[in-house]
Amino acid sequence: MHDSSDEHMLERILAGNDDLAEHNREHFDELNLTAVNIMSAPGAGKTSLLECTVATLAPKHNIFVLEGDMVGNLDAERLRRVGASVFQICTGRSCHLDAQMVARFLHTEPLAGVELLLIENVGNLVCPADFKLGEHKRVVLLSVTEGDDKPIKYPVIFRSCDAVVFTKCDLLPYVDFDIERAIDNIRVLNEDVETFVVSSKDKTGLTEWNSWLSQKVGAKVASLES
Ligand SMILES: Nc1nc2c(ncn2[C@@H]2O[C@H](COP(=O)(O)OP(=O)(O)OP(=O)(O)O)[C@@H](O)[C@H]2O)c(=O)[nH]1
Numbered sequence: 519m520h521d522s523s524d525e526h527m528l529e530r531i532l533a534g535n536d537d538l539a540e541h542n543r544e545h546f547d548e549l550n551l552t553a554v555n556i557m558s559a560p561g562a563g564k565t566s567l568l569e570c571t572v573a574t575l576a577p578k579h580n581i582f583v584l585e586g587d588m589v590g591n592l593d594a595e596r597l598r599r600v601g602a603s604v605f606q607i608c609t610g611r612s613c614h615l616d617a618q619m620v621a622r623f624l625h626t627e628p629l630a631g632v633e634l635l636l637i638e639n640v641g642n643l644v645c646p647a648d649f650k651l652g653e654h655k656r657v658v659l660l661s662v663t664e665g666d667d668k669p670i671k672y673p674v675i676f677r678s679c680d681a682v683v684f685t686k687c688d689l690l691p692y693v694d695f696d697i698e699r700a701i702d703n704i705r706v707l708n709e710d711v712e713t714f715v716v717s718s719k720d721k722t723g724l725t726e727w728n729s730w731l732s733q734k735v736g737a738k739v740a741s742l743e744s
């Protein structure tokens with residue numbers, strides 16, 4: 519149970535994080551890059567989707583991946599194997615990336631020419647929702663093995679995202695997940711959210727997902743030219 523001093527401290531931490539996220543956003547805009555924060559429960563398929571995304575979009579866009587994990591570099595190594603440039607952040611005991619970690623990355627890594635920064639957040643459906651990073655777009659993955667009730671149970675992350683990607687749809691015949699019901703559950707919280715139904719295994723729906731990302735990069739370039 520939280521008392522009011524806990525609440526007050528959390529508000530102060532989040533306000534400080536919001537300020538730094540603004541600072542990161544200014545950096546991203548100066549660099550003309552589109553930053554996308556990819557969030558989900560552990561194992562929903564973030565790295566698998568990023569492997570497919572990098573393989574398809576790298577010839578078209580200059581992509582960089584920021585990889586967030588509590589420990590280790592397993593996912594970073596997977597992404598390097600498909601040719602991605604990757605920077606690993608290990609969060610230790612923290613269950614999410616925060617704006618300060620991203621600010622440190624921005625001040626160390628030369629990103630000139632990068633058009634798309636894909637940020638894989640730590641697997642967690644709760645904490646990453648509150649900690650903005652300065653990203654332009656927020657994406658939540660929900661795998662069909664998790665249950666279509668998750669938007670009702672974890673509303674904060676679904677309320678504040680721009681797109682939801684239903685992953686592992688090759689497993690739909692074996693689970694009770696109802697895509698329409700899941701979309702209804704999300705739209706109650708977030709009317710304008712975009713949705714994608716994908717499988718990194720059989721490649722279903724990846725064209726639509728990659729086009730959406732590409733279009734965000736294109737829109738950024740167009741806004742700079744106008
Ligand atoms: N059947 C099926 N399995 C998948 C698919 N995508 C990922 N997986 C499997 O799901 C497991 C977790 O996938 P990851 O891509 O590592 O998930 P993640 O969200 O990056 O995991 P964390 O970084 O640990 O949170 C692996 O065993 C993948 O092979 C898919 O589209 N279909």
Ligand SMILES: [Mg+2]
Nearest residue numbers: 564565593638
């Ligand atoms: Mg991963």
